[in-house]
Amino acid sequence: MFGRKTLDRIERMLDEAIAGNFRESDYDESQMSRVESKWKHYLGLSALTRENMEREKDNIKSLVSDISHQTKTPMTNIQLYTALLREKLEAGEDCGEKQQNLRLLNEISAQAEKLDFLIRSLTKMSRLESNIVEVKPCRQKVAELLEAVIWDAEVKAEQKGIEIVNTYSKDGYADYDMKWTKEALGNVLDNAVKYSKPGGRIYISVTEYELYTAVTVKDKGIGIKEEDTAKIFGRFYRAEEVQQEDGVGIGLYLAREILKKENGYIKVRSKPGEGAEFVLFLQKTNPFRPVRFQKDSGKAP
Structure with a gap:
């Protein structure tokens, strides 16, 4: 049905596609059969899809890294200022207002810890789902x-x-x-x-x-x-x-x-x-x- 040269070219295309090295420009369409030409276009689209996926993965990796980095300093500052404010309140005179302020401060601290935990969990989840990090058993x-x-x-x-x-x-x-x-x-x-x-x-x-x-x-x-x-x-x-x-x-x-x-x-x-x-x-x-x-x-x- 197909000549030896045609089959060899198709096989070479598939081998290059599997290895991730396929490029449409390596093949002259004027010297190819209709089937080879279709294979060329199909594999070219597949290579483009792979490139897009790799690019998207890099974008996600960058986004996750940015989120992790940009939220770390504000969260650290919130926890630091909360601790300093608690020390100041505890050193002051004991009164009803002081106790109320300490309760509010404790709630701020608890919510900040929850937010920090959520950010760290989401970062782990994103890295796992996008294969940014490797699990190496x-x-x-x-x-x-x-x-x-x-x-x-x-x-x-x-x-x-x-x-x-x-x-x-x-x-x-x-x-x-x-x-x-x-x-x-x-x-x-x-x-x-x-x-x-x-x-x-x-x-x-x-x-x-x-x-x-x-x-x-x-x-x-x-x-x-x-x-x-x-x-x-x-x-x-x-x-x-x-x-x-x-x-x-x-x-x-x-x-x-x-x-x-x-x-x-x-x-x-x-x-x-x-x-x-x-x-x-x-x-x-x-x-x-x-x-x-x-x-x-x-x-x-």
Whole structure:
């Protein structure tokens, strides 16, 4: 049906398109068949679309960077001036007006912290969704991840008299990015602390399967309605009964997206009034694969 030269040219076009090197100007349309000409135009449009997508990605990267940078200084100043004003008020004479002003100041401080948290969460979300940052999983000990996440959550848990019980004592490995997986598991554990009753317990356990290592966070908190279990991983979703609690509804969404980029996933089992059980599945690798060590900054990305 087609000559050898025609097939060779079409194959070369496809190879260049796959490699991202296709340029219409490299081919003389006067020497091409009708089919080759159509392939040329189609691949030219595809190359243009790819260029536009890369340009759009760069624009988003620039926008996210600008938002993060431009809001950092104002937020820092608001928190600084709030702290200075609090010191001045606390040093003044004790009176009814002073107490009222301190209450208002505390509210300003709380709202500033919420805004700062929201900006940081939105920045993380945008960077993940636009692939601006890379999640780079490598073979690491699961125990190190648990220790880091529990350490970050303990202060908040102690304030409510909640005990975090880690039942895992083995030396297993999984394939994960320490910085981002710490964010994912930390979000789940933070929710467990937030929605548990004072004086309760949260259990963290690990189950090893052939292909995955499952990290389970189980609490005895308020639980989740069945109709909400499919919605809680969506952006900004918050169930009606937790509307008054701190948070913006991004934590579980980020956890799901992070695990997805590591070829893992997250599941939930829960009943209202009986607590919730979140299971994070981390992909396991060949036990003979060399271990790479990641240097963790100790902070969420």
